[in-house]
Amino acid sequence: MQKLKLYTDSFFDELRKREDPLADRAVFSLIQNPSLSSIINDWETIPDVLPEQFSKEITDFFKFYQDKSQEAERKVLEGAQTFFEEKGDLYLAMLGFYSLPYCYAFADGAEVLVRSNRIVDQIGERMGETSWFVMELFSPGAFFASKEAYLTCAKVRLIHAFSRFFIHSYAKDWDESYGKPVNQEDMLGTNLAFSFIVLRGLTKMGFTPSEKQQTDVLCYWKWVGELMGIDVTFWPETPKEAFELDRHIRKRHLKSSAAGQKLIQSLISFYEEAIPEPLIQTQVQGILRFFLGKEAADVLGLEKTGTYSGDLLGLMFSFLGWKNYGGKKGYSSIRRNLVQQQKERFGRVLEISIPVLNRT
Template identity: 25%
Template sequence: MDQRIKTFWEKGNGNQLIIWSGAIINTDNPDYYQTMKAEYDVLGDRAAKEFFADKNFQQAYSYLQQLSQTAITKDDVLPESIKELMLQMQEVPLWLDKSLIAAGSDLSMRSGTNALICLRDYSLMGGYDYAYLNKALVYTGALKKGAAKRITDTLDFWTQVTRSNALEINHDGYQYAFRTRMIHSFSRIMIKEKHPAWDKETWGEPINFADMVATSIGFSLIFLHGLHQLGLTISEKEELGVFHLWKYIGYLLGIPLAYLPNNKKEATEIFYRWTASQAAADEDSVMLAKALENESLVSNIFQKAYQKNFLNYLHTSFVWFLVDKETCERLQISKIRMPYFFPRFRKMRNVLYQKVVSGSDKNYQRSVYLGNLIQVKISKEYLKAGNG
């Protein structure tokens, strides 16, 4: 294990995750990552080749958008790989617990802007510390497209798949999962065909199952830990609901069920084994982190310089509050004055607010309703600003 990542587990956020989750960390199964990094969504790739055969990207994307809105049967006339993929995604697994899905969706929504802070300033920023995970972003041109686009795309995807009933067959979240699965496959095929410099021995297959599980853990374990750090009280059902929600999303994206965690203990143990084979931040990591840090300055969400600068300061404050000091230093996050003032104020406000509204189902549902409104509004503002 890279010494810097070892420090993460001994003194940084990793140590917090172990204490919080009750995980039992060991180095058993040393081939865990070696096996998973060589595995990827073969079925998705076969279908993507059919979608993008003899079509330009826009034509192919329009076709898969149309199909994502359609329930098909085994008798439909479609290329076999596309039919197999869609029938697999339409098959609702027996393990699916809709009450847990609802609980996970409710927490995602009621956490409001806290959720967006955790996703941007903890999950996304913290993920840049893992050099190998970032390579697919670099080879698909994420640096050139800019952080604003990645924020917009990620926020749009997250708000769609975490809404109430969003993952019902052909509903909006399901459609987003379907299209994202095909974009993953298209990107993987493109990298393998056009970039002979891809270091398969070190990094594994592009967008492999190990890295997809790590990304899912960013949306579940790291997300929940961020909310915990910001003072949100989360029920056991809500917590399990978030993991169940992302387990189903992972299933729709083609990840084998056995690789997906059910709770924070399992997720922390999986995350540890994954990080054991990662290298800590390199030059690409620092460039991606710097682009994300400065996203507020180049985004079109606000027009006035003082608004952009203040939002930039706020996000940098939350990065320093949520991400451990050593990781921030590796990623070369800018040092600012009074970095913990606004995060601590938000945490105090969250704690007080929950004391006022606790114990009432009506207040809980109102929090879900209002959180959904603000999250969707912010997502639409990013799309409207032309960042997508």
């Protein structure tokens, strides 16, 4: 419970002013040397020997990951990977129906998201990349037995830094009251949405994770958060601390915004067009409203379309998991299914790449 004393407005006002200097310096150098982004995108893992043409800023950035890979502890990370092996299909479902829309309800953070045309106009691809990101993070043996996930984290961290650069350089309508773009508080909140909010969604459906499972997942995302450039001083160690952190951020930022409502409408349109299951396709707003709760749903302007039971939704998502994977549900089956879906819909697997800018 030691973290609770840190969850104050004075601390979090400062977090809104803080970005990620290590990644920001690397991106500034990449913008000056666009061909280096292509080299990074061609990697499968971060190499032991970095290219000579890398600047000090880019080398320092990747040296961070080389050093962190020596600190990975199997006993700390394996529990969450086992949890994902058992609940991965439900975990991904909660990302789509709870975590992402929950982020949209926080007005200042939504201002960054809405300025990315891809998340509005190409939301299918953006969500596919998010799913791939999570699958890479939870690959059995990730971080301690295999190294690919370090590159995944590094790329997403650089993408965040590119977003900050473009907003600082070109977003004439950016209001300083939003805080710095992709700031430390917003990154903490997003990390919480990908961990604690998923656990809360499972609980709402009757699949309450044990205290150990919850702690394992929080511990895992502390590790991921550090790799993503988050100041984990403020990261919760227990479910109680996670609850209080979420409540504090919610109190500070949950409010209606045109940005949030534009994002949620884009998400709803995508689900209604892309989800083949009539059970879900015709009930998208109601399902979203159930998980988000009245306050966040009202902030996003979601319609009241009926009363939903957590147990019923749990049965529905479980049935869809059985339908997709049969009795072989597990990480390998989920990954195989995701690859097939993406190839059918987009003609390729939506792997994560950093921007490659054409300088003229």
